[in-house]
Amino acid sequence: MPQSDTLNRRIVLAARPRGLPTPGDFRLEETAVPTPGEGQVLLRTLHLSLDPYMRQLMDEIAPVYAASVPLGEPMPGGTVNRVAASKHPQFRPGDLVLGNAGWQDYALSDGQDLLPLGEMAQPSLALGGLGMPAFTAYVGLLDIGQPKPGDTVVVAAATGAVGSVVGQIAKLKGARVVGIAGGADKCRYAVETLGFDACLDRHDPEFASRLATACPKGIDVYFENVGGAVFDAVLPLLNIGARVPVCGHIADYNNEKLPSGPNRLPLLMAALLQKRIRMQGFVILDHYGDRFDAFRREMGEWVDAGRVTLREDRVDGLDNAPAALIGLLEGRNFGKRVVHVAEG
Amino acid sequence: MPQSDTLNRRIVLAARPRGLPTPGDFRLEETAVPTPGEGQVLLRTLHLSLDPYMRQLMDEIAPVYAASVPLGEPMPGGTVNRVAASKHPQFRPGDLVLGNAGWQDYALSDGQDLLPLGEMAQPSLALGGLGMPAFTAYVGLLDIGQPKPGDTVVVAAATGAVGSVVGQIAKLKGARVVGIAGGADKCRYAVETLGFDACLDRHDPEFASRLATACPKGIDVYFENVGGAVFDAVLPLLNIGARVPVCGHIADYNNEKLPSGPNRLPLLMAALLQKRIRMQGFVILDHYGDRFDAFRREMGEWVDAGRVTLREDRVDGLDNAPAALIGLLEGRNFGKRVVHVAEG
Structure with a gap:
């Protein structure tokens, strides 16, 4: 099912998994696309990162470093987004940003968690080898x-x-x-x-x-x-x-x-x-302040020079995210697993 | 039994303990007092340190940081000694030194592991609060x-x-x-x-x-x-x-x-x-080179100023060392456990 301009598909946590998650622990919902308020940005999701830490956030007692996902709320996750609408002075419609929209087509942000990406040949790299x-x-x-x-x-x-x-x-x-x-x-x-x-x-x-x-x-x-x-x-x-x-x-x-x-x-x-x-x-999360710039510069050089090879394990379609996370937890990924939610 | 001028009492490892050591894992032997060769020092033991690490050296597979005690050999241990005889240019009879004579009245050393103590009001402190x-x-x-x-x-x-x-x-x-x-x-x-x-x-x-x-x-x-x-x-x-x-x-x-x-x-x-x-x-053992001087200076000041209190758990007589080590491993010491082998 492709991305819509008017409906927001989102995958919420339906139940707390016992052991390995099952598809029944997730639920696909459709809601209206939200409208940004003053100072807010409406994000449209292009790419969603899947990472092992997500399993831990599904438990009631979450690790210290991030909050547990409430039942019925969308699964969290790092995303590459286009700004779809903006009432924020620093972002304009069409901007490519790194965000935290989670497992959904659209999300609002106050801009504080957004990193402008400029234009990139392969924006999903911002979730893996450059992220x-x-x-x-x-x-x-x-x-x-x-x-x-x-x-x-x-x-x-x-x-x-x-x-x-x-x-x-x-x-x-x-x-x-x-x-x-x-x-x-x-x-x-x-x-x-x-x-x-x-x-x-x-x-x-x-x-x-x-x-x-x-x-x-x-x-x-x-x-x-x-x-x-x-x-x-x-x-x-x-x-x-x-x-x-x-x-x-x-x-x-x-x-x-x-x-x-x-x-x-x-x-x-x-x-x-x-x-x-x-x-x-x-x-x-503790290290972005003092180390991220050095990483971005050095890693960018290594990737550009072909000294580091990156492999993306691409999954197409938001509705495939639950199965893709389950597979990741079983080691069935081969490279950085990214869900391509939409192109553009 | 007091220290002799002619007999060397020594406590050797008689058997490898199973679990908590028992008195039967040790054996008291008497040998002749050894004679120093050229470049050697004869040490007479005044005080013997008992420490938990000794238990680990009694096992066949010893920790990486020190060798296992061979069966029939004296138990090792840090000691305060008087130099009883010397064919070493840097040590004279009567000198008070920190050594590694182990569980015995007398031992030979080539001098390399000896630290001159000068005279101390309470020499056994060199095995505890200043050691x-x-x-x-x-x-x-x-x-x-x-x-x-x-x-x-x-x-x-x-x-x-x-x-x-x-x-x-x-x-x-x-x-x-x-x-x-x-x-x-x-x-x-x-x-x-x-x-x-x-x-x-x-x-x-x-x-x-x-x-x-x-x-x-x-x-x-x-x-x-x-x-x-x-x-x-x-x-x-x-x-x-x-x-x-x-x-x-x-x-x-x-x-x-x-x-x-x-x-x-x-x-x-x-x-x-x-x-x-x-x-x-x-x-x-890894840190003596770069940290011991700072320790000795600072700790000496703290002890002299009464800012650090030291308590010695004194055991009298070399023959009581096995029972005292067993007690130490059971937590029955109260302060730094030192065997006073001889005074002087």
Whole structure:
């Protein structure tokens, strides 16, 4: 169903998921297109970003860094928008902006959360390789991971929106990069196209021993996106002085309760101590003020020079967003997953 | 049994403990007093430090930071010694030195691990408040914990050799300090003598809720000495941006296997991420080069000015060392535990 000028399609949270979300946890509604008040902008959605953090906002008790989605309200999400109408002095109809319209065709904004994009050849990149996920990779790897030439950097979800950029920046910094991905095709892409030194399939029954073989000098930086069994395999390989930026742990997001035992926490505590490991969580929202300009300049140069390759996993149509998010949580994306809601 | 001029009593590791060590894991032997060769020093032990890390060295697979004790070899340990004989140009008989003679009356050294102490009113302080444990507190709290005025700092094993100094330095830096200790008498001492703002008995069935009540603004720095149930109670109270120096986790040292489930590791991963927590293990041996002089100067001033109170938990007689270490691992020390092997 194409975008309308008069109807606003929106996908709301219909029920709180138990474990992996199902299509029934979402509901498509149609409302009138809202009218901007004084100082407001009416946004029309072109592209919608899908990201793992969205799963966490679907739970009643949301993470500290963002509020839980109320039942019956539209799913939130970063978007690329055209300004459809404006009563705001800084925005004009037709402007291309980065916004937070969420899972809907139209939304109002007071302008404070909007970033003018100018014109871009591929505006959806503002949601991936030139936007939040790549910025997450940049800050987490460089500020917390601090890779040095010759270090071994391991990154899970290696062909995803964040992991693919982590690995490529680590290569630019002179590190040896070992990816972890789900499936042989993703692993081949990580090595042949992204230039990783090795990439291992986490579904392989011999995954843990293959990871050890691929990291003969141990692991100096582990960029944590995944948690679960992947982290368990990484932990014994961490070197003295290793750094572990904690960006996500998608393996746990759909767990309704803690996994059964044994309790592995003492094992982590022992490793942190004996190996002087630094583990540090970060939330990218904290870093826009002081790091975003540096990221945009440097990443723009790398992309323009062909030193960083970006892959978009395109989904067409807003009504396909629920299934696309469910697939993302199952690792069925291949690159940065973006819903193309409308062109123009 | 007093120290002899001709016999060297030494306590060796007789068996690898299963769980908490027992007296049968140690054996007292008598050998001849060794004779120093060219460039060597003969040390006579006055005071022997007992520290939780010793338990870890008794296992076959030792931590990365120090070698496992071979069966039949003397237990290692920091000591205050008199030089009994010297064929080393820099040491003369009668010199008071800090050494690593271990659990025995006499030992040889090539001088490289010796620190001249000059004369001290209370030489055993070199093993506690002016030595390794307090240095551990200083580096872990200031370099990793980085307490700011008004922060809430929580420290477990609050009246122990490390914890008592952590809390007092944190007070000097303007933090609110909440201790955790085993027993009402230790808690009273932490508040009344050490000046902590509160101290909670970890044996209290309501411990976790009392900790929450004692930290109404959450926890900004948790100095980890203990692990286990204490860490479980701390974790939900950690604030955004909290720092967790990991210095030890004594609750786990005598576990023969991982505790039963559920596996709490995902809970830690979620907290690290959502609250942007930094957890960092450290081993004090790494820091002598660049931090020890600052520690010695500053700590010496604090002790001389009465701003830091030190309590020694004195045990008399080398033969009591095994029971004293076992008690230390059970939390039955009250202050820095030192074996007074001989006076002089």
